[in-house]
Amino acid sequence: MRHRTRVAKGPGSRAAGLAMxxxxxxxxQQRWRAVNAPRLVALVRAGATFRNGHLVERHDQVAA
Known part of the structure; x- marks a missing residue:
């Protein structure tokens, strides 16, 4: 019985790997979900916090 470990590993060639x-x-891409609120993306990137879909104000967080 012959072992086929080299044949079974990897795509075979660089071109085949790129194609795969x-x-x-x-x-x-066909299953990706669109962003519901693109206007809020900048807030999220800036570090804003959302809880249950609502923006949490900064003074609410400093209630210690």
Whole structure:
């Protein structure tokens, strides 16, 4: 019985690997969910906190 470990590992060639990655990314794009509120993305990137979908004000967080 012959071991086929080299054949079974990896895509085989660089071109085949790129083609496989392209096809996986292409199929994943069909299931991606669109951002519901693109105007809030800047707030999230700036470090704003949301709780149950509502913006938490800074003075609420410093209630210690």
């Amino acid at each position: 990655a392209f096809k996986l990314i292409e199929s994943a």
